[in-house]
Amino acid sequence: MPSLSFTDRLSRTGELYLLAKSPDERRSGIYLATMPKSRGADGPATGSSSGDAPDGQVEVIVKFTTKYNADAHRVLADAGLAPALHACIPVCGRLHMVVMERVHGEMAWDVQQRGELLPYTVYKDVKAAIDLLHQHNFVFGDLRTPNIMCAPGASSSGSDGGSHAMLIDFDWVGTHGSARYPAILNDTLSVWAFGMQRRAMMYKEHDLAMLEKFRELCQAHTA
Structure with a gap:
């Protein structure tokens, strides 16, 4: 059975919940969602776990923005100095959907x-x-x-x-x-x-x- 694409996996999780509180954050479009944990061919499920997410799911932050430096994000994520970046995908015109690990703090x-x-x-x-x-x-x-x-x-x-x-x-x-x-x-x-x-x-x-x-x-x- 072919593996699901990232957007397919995210779309199966249902609603996006608005996480933004300030007007600036709301303009950026910051949401909380869950998606199925990814699973390697020979390994266990990967992705950050959370006590607030259902079994087999992982909490993620979803952000919509017109400009994002995914390369810089990945440099720091690999060093543990930024949340894991799951995807940075163009969705409409100049708008990108950024999906990253939810960090509790x-x-x-x-x-x-x-x-x-x-x-x-x-x-x-x-x-x-x-x-x-x-x-x-x-x-x-x-x-x-x-x-x-x-x-x-x-x-x-x-x-x-x-x-x-x-x-x-x-x-x-x-x-x-x-x-x-x-x-x-x-x-x-x-x-x-x-x-x-x-x-x-x-x-x-x-x-x-x-x-x-x-x-x-x-x-x-x-x-």
Whole structure:
């Protein structure tokens, strides 16, 4: 019996449940769904398991967007620094459907809003993610706390500080020195690094400056 395509497997799961809360997220179209776990020819079922998903199913995040850097996402997913990327498929015109693993945790933004410092292990993971993207000549471009997910467990370096981090939004990622920031960037916000503005060229130095801003939100390193 021929194996089902990814879209066939996803379509058999039924409804998509709106996960987005903020107006910005709703414009992006972010949903929660389940799909059957994939199964290799000679191995067990693969995919992230979840206590909230039925047996034989896996929870996934489904996002619709006009621009997405799947290559950069896969680079970090392979290193455990982003959720697994199941698919990035053109569906209509410039619109793409992105399907990724659901990671249970909280955004760094939520921790920031409570006035708490993030664990140093989170900073280490974010720095490792940016370093790895830069090795592949990518600029992340939007290193704000809503795009950083904190999940329980050991960090990518192997240290168990109670929380590790993943980057979760690859809409803006582009090639150093040739890609440009989107026209929707609100360059009136003070959060951006110097030189970051709508339609400006993207440089690795912007990521590094944003990383320093993020470090200030994390606990100091202790030997």
